[in-house]
Amino acid sequence: MVATTATRARPLAAKGSLKREETFWAYVFLAPWIIGLVVFILGPMLFSLVLSFFTYTLGREYSFAGLDNWIRAFTKDEFFWPSVARTVLYTCVVVPLSVFGALGTAMLLNQGLRFTTFYRTIFFMPHLVPIVAAVYIWLWLLNGQFGLVNELLFQAGYYLTGKGWIGPNYFGDTFWALPALMLIALWLQVGGNMMLIFLAGLQGIPQEMYEAASIDGAGSWTRFWHITLPMISPTMFFNSVLACIGAIQTFEAAFVGTGGGPAYSTWLYGLHIYQTTFGYFDMGYGSTLAWILFIALSIFTYVQFKASKSWVFYAGEGRDD
C-alpha cells in the first residue's frame, strides 16, 4: 500500500529501489522475531522431533531407538492411556462449563445493569490470582477438616435437615481430587479473558436485530437462540479453541495441588510429560510424549476449524484482518 501510493510521486526508475528498501527494512524490524523463531521455536521443535527417536537421558549418550519410544507410549507405558483419558475427561468438563459460564457472565454484564463495571471487576478478580497462589488458597478452602467449603456444607445441612452434611476430603480423595482441580480452573476462567471477549462480541450485535425480533413477537429464549448464539458463534469458536489448548496442557494445578495423587487420580498428561522429562530426565521419551500431544492437538484444532464451518456464522463483513 505504502509503496504503490508513494511511488506515484516519484520517477519510475526509483520504484525498484524503493521496493528493495522496503523489503530490507521489513526484515530489519523482523530480525529479532525471526531469530527467536528459528533459535527458540522452530529449531528446538525440530530437535525434539529428532530426539523422540532416540533414547537419551540427560548427560548420557544418545542412542538411536527407532520407533521404540512411540511404540512404548501406545503399548507399554501403563500411565499413558489413563493419563490421556483423565486429560480428555478434564477437558470435556472444564471447556464447556467455562465457555458457557463465561458467556453467561458476559450476558449478565450486557444487560445494562447499574454497577456493571463493579460486577465486571469482581468477576474478573479470580483471573488475576497467580495460579500457584490460587491452588494453595483452594487447597485450604477445600481442606476436608478445616476448610470453609465443608464448614458451609455442614451448616447448610444442619440448618436444612437438622443433621450436618459431611463433605469429602477433596484433594485427598481419589474421586474428588480431579473435580476439585476442575473447580479451580472454572473459578479462574468464568470471569476471565473469555468473559471480556464474549462481552465485546455481545456489544457488537446490532440492537436493531433484537428490536425487530421483538416486534415480530420473539420471546427472550427465541432471541437468544436465533440472534445471540449465531452472532456470537465466531467468538465462541475462538474461545473454545483456546480453552481446549489450555485445558489439555493443564499442569500447575495438578503439580502444585496434588502432585498427581492420590493414587494417580489427577495424573494428567502434562504431569506425565513433566515427570518423564524433568523427574526422570528421560528426555527422548519425554519428547515423544510432547510430540504426541502436539500432533493430537493439531489434528483436534484442525477438526475444530473444519467443523466450525457448519456452526460458526460470519456476518457479511470481510474477515481479512
Next chain:
Amino acid sequence: MTDHAVTARHPVASSSARPIHLVTHFLGRFGLHLIAIVIGAALMMPFYWAVSSSLKQVQEVRQIPPIFWPAVPQWENYSIVWNVRLFTNWVTNTFYLATVPTVGIIFSTSLAGYAFARFQFPGKATLFSLTMATLMLPQYVLLIPNFLLFWQLGWLNTYLPLTIPFYFGGFVGGFYIFLFRQFFLTIPHDLDEAARIDGATFPRIFWSIILPLSPPAFATAAIIEGIRQWNSFLLPLIILNRPESFPLSVGIRYFVVSPDTQPKDHLLMAAAVLMTLPVVLLFFLGQRYFVRGVVMSGIKG
C-alpha cells in the same frame, strides 16, 4: 391471577398492560442483580477465606469448627512472612523476572508488528501464518529442547533463559505481534505517507509517528505480559534450583514443605495474598488498557 392482583393495585392504569411490564421489569432487574451478587460472592469467597485465614493466630488456624474471622486480626503474620529467610529475595527476583523479559518482548514484538502492519515484502504471508501458528504450540514441545539448549549453553541456574529469549519474541511472541499489528493498522496510513514524501526513513517513521500514537498498545502488552511473567511457574521451576534465586511462585512452596510441624497455613495464605496484591494493583491501574487488549486479541476469530 397475578395480573388481576397487580392491576387492582394500580387502578389508574388498569386499561393498559404497562404497569405489569414495569413490575416484571423491576422484578427482572432485581433478579439479575441478585444473580450477579450471588456469582460475585461465590467468586469472592476464596479471597475472603485467604485473607481471613492469613490474619488468624496459630491456634485459630486449625480449629474445628473453623472460625470465620479471627478474634483479633494478626497483622504481624504479614511481617512474619516478610521476614522469612529469602522471602525478600523472592520478591526482588519476581520483580526482576516480571519486568526484564516484558521489556524484551515488547521491544521485539512491536517491531515485528510494525513490519506486518505497514510493509509489503516477499515472504510476508508465510511468515505471518507461521507467527500465528506458534500460538497453537503446546509449551512442552518447546520446553524440553530449550531446556537442553540452555543446559548446553551452561545457562541453567541463571536468569539468562528467563530473560534473553524474550528479547527475540520469547515463546509467546505471536500473541503480541498480532496485538501490535492490529493496533498499528488503526493508525491512518496518510501520516506515514506524508512523512515518506518528506524523506523520513522507516525507523524514523516508527519512532516519530507510530510510537507517539501507540501508548495504549504498549500499556496493554506491558500489563498482560507483566502479569503473565509475575505468575510464571513452570519455566523458573525447571531452570532454577537455588532457593535464593527463586521467584515467589516457586519459593512459596517453602511454606508447605518446610519440616517444621507448626501449622503454617495462615502464613501460606498471607504469602498468597502478598503475591496476588501487586497483580491486582497493576490491574486496577491499567484496567482500561488491559480489557481493551484482551478484547482486541479476541475480536477477530
